[in-house]
Amino acid sequence: MSSLVEAVLAGASPSELERAELPQEFTAAHLRVEDVDMFRNVADKDVRKSLRVGPVAMPELAPDEVVVAVMASALNYNTVWSAMFEPLPTFQFLKQYARQGGWAARHDLPYQVVGSDGSGVIVRVGSGVRRWRVGDHVVLNPVHVDDQEPAVHADGMLGTEMRAWGFETNFGGLADFTVVRASQLLAKPAHLTWEEAASNLLCAGTAYRMLVSDRGARIKQGDVVLIWGAAGGLGGYAIQFVKNAGGIAVGVVGSESKAEAARALGCDLVINREEIGLTNGAEHDPAEVIKIGKRLGGIIRKEVGEDPHVVFEHVGQATFGISVFVVRRGGAVVTCGSSTGYQHQFDNRYLWMKLKRVIGSHAANYQEMWETNRLISMGKIMPMLSTVYPLSEAAEATRLVQTNGHLGKVGVLCLAPETGLGVTDPELRQRIGADRITPMRPFATNGAGALVG
Structure with a gap:
């Protein structure tokens, strides 16, 4: 030493x-x-x-x-x-x-x-x-x-x-x-x-810019936010920012143990991927993407009453087409990564004809990181x-x-x-x-x- x-x-x-x-x-x-x-x-x-x-x-x-x-x-x-x-x-x-x-x-x-x-x-x-x-x-x-x-x-x-x-x-x-x-x-x-x-900082700052910053979705009270990978690092911070903003957090996870963790963070609705039939390879079949999107949207409307204003997207290839389909008219898909692959397929009709937006987001600038760290230092983000x-x-x-x-x-x-x-x-x-x-x-x-x- x-x-x-x-x-x-x-x-x-x-x-x-x-x-x-x-x-x-x-x-x-x-x-x-x-x-x-x-x-x-x-x-x-x-x-x-x-x-x-x-x-x-x-x-x-x-x-x-x-x-x-x-x-x-x-x-x-x-x-x-x-x-x-x-x-x-x-x-x-x-x-x-x-x-x-x-x-x-x-x-x-x-x-x-x-x-x-x-x-x-x-x-x-x-x-x-x-x-x-x-x-x-x-x-x-x-x-x-x-x-x-x-x-x-x-x-x-x-x-x-x-x-x-x-x-x-x-x-x-x-x-x-x-x-x-x-x-x-x-x-x-x-x-x-x-x-x-x-x-x-990497995950929390990234989630802050995606959801809270005026360079991202700028969520507000009552917004329904769909969060993929809700029990992961990014997803867990996303849940906290949504709840702090007075929004409604809808999380998608891959197991019941992860569902319990997402609920403990305050997620209002947690959906297991198996419930919507999201399995490996489904993202490559356009018809299957629409079917999964309809199942997911149906569950959210039944439990929450309306479609998501924002989709918090970082999974990439396996989920992006579903995200574009399921977000509401005029809503936004905010993406910061592609852990399952960078080549995304989606039906562009659901983007342009329903005036949806895709927002690219990468990490956070120094001020956004400072704001994130301030919230952590105050005990507002865990x-x-x-x-x-x-x-x-x-x-x-x-x-x-x-x-x-x-x-x-x-x-x-x-x-x-x-x-x-x-x-x-x-x-x-x-x-x-x-x-x-x-x-x-x-x-x-x-x-x-x-x-x-």
Whole structure:
């Protein structure tokens, strides 16, 4: 253990952290460029074979960056894509970024440290960083933008150089240390543990922009919102935002255990995919898509009284045609991803003739992330954390997400030696109620070696 790690774990003062030597290497979950073709012609692209945990070199710090000692991180589906080398190897993103030269060239390495969530302690600041100090407790916003690009000042997500940290950049969060831009930092919610705080921003910020922001659906009181994958990380935050806004949440899930979890979050109506006949391959048959859409719409009208104003869509190929069909006249399908495939088929007559809209949404800009983190810090939005793995088992945790065997968010302890650490406002935690803070925990089933704190 390095002197800096010892100092972080001991809660050392900022001056002590600054005096401790930055290690030249640290442990990280990473991919190797020589493995890019390992899944060619392989049906089961098991990410446990490609994701390694071991030493990597500490990168040099740019003037607008900080080094964070990562106490905890979390899994997102983009790490699954990276570890499968699909839809293309993320090493191509690193090479493209490195062509800018300068500090960007550091990212083109024969390995990539992955992970797009994290919480931790700042241990170094670049010469151009103004608002953050060594010793600050932070959570990490996964949106990596160039603040010298004009479009970013209107909306960070419109910048052509916007990248997902730990997916389209190197030095991600599934590691003992990470390097991030100052514009990726937000204050850690003081009532949360390291692992609770680390599990939020990518999914919660994405859901906020999709549903609450004026760049998304801008939901209001009484809106009926259909949420696919309601017991997952994205879906769980979506339920909470809908309920906070006074809307009616309708969730679709894949099992009764996930249905129970969605109801516990406040979902007004929960529908099992089996009820509507949604099975693998149905999305490729246009007639079957309409049949499923009619079944789904019939259930919603019977139980709620009207069609959805908004569909929260991130599943992609398997559900997109149904989403376009089932949303009401003048309604909106808001999409942020395609975990089942990017090539979507839908009957365009139901889009144009009924004046429906498709809204593309990607992550969230810095202000939207700040607003999301504010709600979390106030106890208005709860972490979707269900299960926690140690960093040494990051590959196993990623496999759990790959096979959809999880609920909510899967956390990863990095430097934090155990769960339950990092709370600096125990009074607020007590007022909110510790049992309310992680509503997914009672429904989680552990994977091998998993920790539930």
